[in-house]
Amino acid sequence: MVNRFSFRLLSVAGLLLATALQVAAFGADVQMKVTKNDYLSTQGFDVMLYDSRYHPVFVDQKNTAMEMILHDQRIATNGDVRLMPTPEQWDLVATLKARHAEQANNRLTADLAFPTFGLSYTLEVAAEPGGVRVSVNLDKPLPPKLAGRAGFNLELLPSIYMGKAYLVDGTKAGIFPRTPDDPMIKVLPLPDEPKKAYYLEDWDKAKGYTQPLPFAEGRSITLGVDDALARVSVKSDTADLMLFDGRDRAQNGWFVLRSLIPAGKTKDAIVWHIRPDVIPNWTRPPMIAHSQVGYAPDFSKVAVLELDPKYKAPKTAKVLRLMEDGSYKQVFEGPITPAKPWLRYVYSKFDFTPVKDPGLYVIEYADQRTAPFPISHDVYARIWQDSLDHHLAEQMDHVSVREGYRMWHGASHLDDGRMAPVVGEQFDGWYQATATDGKYKGGDHIPGMNVGGWYDAGDFDLEEPAQLSVIQSLALAYREFNLKYDELTVNETSREVEMHRPDGMPDTVEQVKHGALYILAQFDNIGHAIRGTHEPDLRQYTQVGDGASKTDGRIYDPKLGPNEVKGDYSGKPDDRWIFTTNNPYFQWNAIAALAAAADTLKGYDDALAKDCLDTAIKAWSEEKSHPTQSPASGGLGPGAGVLAASQGTVGGAPKRQGSSGAPAGSAGNSAAPAPPASFRRSGFGVGVDWPAALELTIATHGAEPYKSRLKELFPQMITPQQMEFRGWSAVRALPYLDASAKDQMREAVKTYMAGLDKKLDATPFGVPPSLGTWGGSGAVVDMAIRMYFLHKTFPDIVGPEYTLRAVNYILGTHPVSSTSYVAGVGTVSKTKTYSNNRADNSYIPGAVIPGYIIIKPDFPECIDDFGFLWFEDEAVVAGSANWVVAGNAAEAIVNGSK
Template sequence: CRRAIVAIELDRNDRTTAPARLLRVGADGSTTTVKTAPATRWGDYLRYSYRQLDFSDVRQPGLYMLEYGATRTAPFRIADDVYAGAWHPTLDVYFPVAMDHMYVNEGYRVWHGDAHRDDARQAPLNHEHIDLYAQGPTTDTKYKPGEHIPGLAVGGWFDAGDFDIRTQSQYQVVRSLVDTWEQWRPTRDTTAVDWTRRRTEIHVPDGTPDLLQQIRHGTLQLVAQFDAVGHAIHGIVEPDVAQYTHLGDASTKTDGLIHDPALKLGEERGGRSGTPDDRWAFTTKASALNYGSIAALAAASRSLGEADPALAKTALGIATRIWAEEQTHAPDLYQHGNTTGGPLDSERFAAAVELLRTTRDPRYATAVQTLWPAMERRFAFNLRDAVAAIPLMPQSYREGMIPAVRAYAAATVKAAAANPFGVPITTGGWAGSGTVIVGALNAYALHKAFPDIMPADPVFRGAEFLLGHHPGSDISFVSGVGTRSKEVAYGNNRADFSFIAGGVVPGVLIVKPDFPENHEDWPFFWGENEYVIPEGAMWIELAHAVQDLAGKPPAK
């Protein structure tokens, strides 16, 4: 049981008062008032004034609506299992639709054909590209600029509303999906995936848990990068702006044929093409990317042991080999934009933690302990990895973490008091759903490991924010989930002014100085409306976490 408090958003000049009412909806559509109470003033936030209604004492399962003055909400459920299936659309629809290098079909609808079969050409040297990609002064591969790099046309997901494969996103998703699998083992099977035929069928079970299939799909792309060039690459992206802005079926972006410069433009012969429309691979070495990728491969190897033992063995082999290689030289520090990995120490720590969890090898425990002081200084960004290592480390490791946990818990309380929604609301050019999910997952990890220090309530507040308890409106930022959800979003079908079920958008963007905005009439505001795969994976994880804390196991 936990608090149930709703925020009522009013104009700052509204001086009227009205009782807030909670209505129960009967089977015949009639309503019965079950609670009437004055709304308690919270105060001002941004340009609005807020009041709150606490209905924590209402426990009877059923359908309800809230009413204040002449405004009623859409009906919502009160039940112990309200979050049990909240992640289903994300796994059932959003991730299958995002699968690159596959033909994806749903009933009578083809979401997209087998895209990017011509991946990929070596990016040119000393080149700053679109979407924060860049190539340094060397290729760090055996391929010349413009030359085809074989083996990359497999696995991975479209990064967001656009179609690139951003490696940093790929390994974040794999690790998040593995976390969900290892904590809750959801065996839900509604999607058939055939990699031999390169075909995905939505709403067609095939006997394998869908979560494991998505883990495998991401792992295939990460493995392919190491097999192709020996290290993790920044990603694979369109060669020009005309392709980058492509709308519709991703398979129509290129001709699917490997470029042959000996052929004329438009000429096709022997499965090759003279049209240079193949995507580019950006390959300058970055140790941060290597560490991030092998963290995901080490994690995936645990989950895939039964479903695909050969791939699991390959993934772990790459992870242990690349870790060993990285210890033999100074790190490769190439950085550009947000495509070359996170902070080096953080990525290395993540790799050490995942390799320790997989192998139990004490050398990784030594690396975890050695890196811990740096992680403690940036605890908010590394705490889930730090907590994951606790069962495999000496008791002193956990005890040494307690001051950081206490400081983080205190900071969470302070942040919760800054607005009536009790979550960190960012004010940058990209809205903050991701920050809210990370905060909720951080709280869950700390609550499970240190329940006497970190309460569970921040986990629920994060989920509530995503599903409609936020400034500006009560719309859910998870399409297809909640009482009213995003129906116009920046997915790869944005030209249709439509949505992809289960996609998560950035949400409320604070337009300076004080206007909370999320456009439902214009999908092209990417900072408010663009689906991004890491948020989708984290939503699956968060929905499981809140259902776990609610006292009933999540739906399988």
């Protein structure tokens, strides 16, 4: 991590100079102001207040309330009143009523409440010399029952402070622990505490109501004494400060600084003075965004420089060649483009396309030098294999997965599953619409569902949209690129998968089959596509590690005692729930996925290929004669209820199902949310049967009625809006349409391209920006795929650079840092991901992370050294499968030019 490393070196050097001047005047020069962006700011330090809210489904994302950015790192979040020392993802949070930014008084305020506890207050963050004064002002004195419970909490990023020093009251020294090991105590719920949703009550009970004791206490504390970039002092005027370790309860916990609200007080019940030790005239070192796998000789090579607007930027950058003896030889120097602002930084481009000779290179700009990267014809040849044979392979459910000496996981969830009872909205936005489905009712074992499928993401559930997307992407990759790569052995009969061991079957074909088995099981056993397979409770859902240890693998039999085992049956109700809710999107995409699988499997497993095709054809006919209705209360889950449920403000009357109780126990783990629903886009309802018509036409070599339906839908699929969604796939329909269709599409592509460059120029990176609550790498990979197919069919209208630009973005040419978003791919890549091995601070090779988001309103963030923010770090299987397509597309473009 050359960029970040030199960032540190530079800062330490800067500090040595600064310390002499600064020691006596810790932060004294700082005078913060409310900016036009409505937060408090001074050069090197910002404080935001509720620019971001709690998430309607995932609740606490470690990105809300009062947040602090020091020297361009978000060091603290979640500053607000909480009722526990170390709250977790679903624990009670305040309700925000209003927020104000007063430029005249340089003050931010937020009006907040815990309505179910009769507590309302104003949180105020005001500039004062040296930093900010934070105060909590209650409308009425604290309800007596909240004494010793309600306190002001501020959470500190563990990857920054772990292993760093702190000083309490100037003399009591300590080091932030690497491993949490504090004494735990029981903090029982209050007798009249409002009921939460049943799954939260179960989870609290399962955790044993434990909280850690503080590891430091005093009136003032300096955090990160030995870290010039993160040193902050906090002094409390009222109650003592306490430092807790949130990781005692969950691996994704942060350090928590907290003061209890004293009884009887209203105004200034809490007063903290926060003094950051801001390096005078701080400017962020330049960041050189470039491809971490390098560049193909004959294609465009453009790095993007992300610069502090106050940085005195040199006008040129250089390319140096790394010679065999380790020396660097300058081979190119060129101008950078004039700086263009975007959010809080400015951006210039450095075009070094003329450098073409194969070899190893670095880019040098000002005092920054990148990691070495190759220029070579085969730079894209090795970028997608890890996603196929590591990430996707590791995510395979119902089989064991071994690599050399390592068992990634045992054969998992062999007891899948029981039909989900109607419990209303469940955590993570899951929802079961009906009490019965065919011959099954809630709680019944549905046989045959323990085959195929992939763990969705950092969690282990089988999300239907993810399954359908992976099948279609890999089937496309196999057919488009004749992708016969084979380094995996897959044995569905013995339920064993082994990496680095070819078995004569293309791995894409094996993966398509693995997905098809799960979808076929749905049609065979239930009769239609479903919402998916998901954990019954939060204790099981939050468990990470070996998927095979999540359930006992034995089918639940209510006649057996809780610890009784009889053959393949047990009395433990840990079997996952099958959410059978269907909707037209699932149904049509399942038909498309099965048709694509049939076309891919032929010649490898003809019997299964026939089964897939017959099932798809039958489902098509049924769907046309009896269309699936959208469930009234979305099969995807409306979502908004989870936050309310965690706040105790929904009825919450737990509809407890007899045998679904959570096992007792304690100690939790981090929890993973669902992936972003990339299909929730505008124009989503257009041509919902298009993919099914397309894949069935291809699989049947142009049979009716699929071909006619293609023809019918074609005009509405090639509108500019649809072109960016699924319309591009119409190029695959052209061989089955009239000759004039290609001309129509040519005109449509021209129209689409006319506005595209301008749209992509909205950011310096020339790809769709990441403006949502999840990082947007998925949309960029989509762009790589879409533009490849358009380029291939209309090379005179669509150049090859769009696909390569999108791929280079994923590989490091993006904001914040130049770390490749594909774990393990590229010289510098993200090696802490929100994968199911995140408790080990590790990654699964080939996982494609979502990447940066904008911490509102203007701070782009993707923290290299931390893997617990799902919106930045959680790879989804659909993303890996798409990356296989995009990576092969890039390779094909470069090969095509040779």
